[in-house]
Amino acid sequence: MPELPEVQTIIDDLNKKIKGEIIADFWSDWKKSLKAISPEQFRRAVKNKKILRARRKGKNIFIDLSGGKTIYLHLKMTGHLLVKPAGKISDLEKKYFAEKVNQYIHHIFYFRSGKIMTFSDLRKFGKIILVPTSQAEDLPEIKNLGEDVLSPSFTLEKFKNLLAKKRKLSLVVFLADQQILSGIGNIYRSEILFEAGVLPWRKAGELEEEEIGDVYRAIGKILKKAIRLRGTSDSDYRDTSGTPGKFQNVLRVYRREGEKCLVCKKEIRRVKIGARSVFYCPRCQNRES
């Protein structure tokens, strides 16, 4: 599931691999992913345009094109952007591209150089919108988005204000609500709260001053570490080479129910909050005991 670190990894890859490329053609077999435009219209609009840059806000991807247009993408749960080189593909790449999770290809961008970028999307929740670059920030998908948690303008002060405003919400819901903060999803919210040593159901408005600082710092620490490790491939996430990330090797609570806490040896537990699984260590995250 691509959250901020996975999306950042993809953005960095795209800027390395397809910046400057010129789109020669586009193909799609699932028009529902393309919002308010037919594949044929989309194809005509992007043809012969140059890729200027890739950027993101939260988990949302923007690919800016020459001619003032921007391709907005959301990978949702199972979307992968895979960039295949023009020439010979290495054995390792061949192996990864051949994996089943990379085989649900519904959209293809062909570049003049012979490179191609495919959009694989097992569950077909992914979204593609073509928008004038100047209006990209006005998309409803972006307009209601909270501050990106790795943006320099996301300060401790702002974090405190948001907690105060949403004081009744449980922390774990608060962290993953994209309208409040953007970038955090189900994997990292559990990991962040373990790092901070705070139980997930604590209310946003009931945190001690010290705990607020601990959670704030944990957000930056965990997400930056995850970017260094190129994301978490707990299940299907892959980078643009089809390669899994490495953060799943250092997960401390997520999907570790029943296993021993790596710090205190107590069993990791799982609770359902808002119909979703949250993982925590009952000792390390409880300051009373």
Next chain:
DNA sequence: AGTTGTGTTGAAGA
């Protein structure tokens, strides 16, 4: 073989 869990998001329901 039918049921459940998986998670992002927005919409519908309470």
Next chain:
DNA sequence: ATCTTCAACACAAC
């Protein structure tokens, strides 16, 4: 207004 549940979709694991 605000919170909770469900549907979109596909598949693996029971």
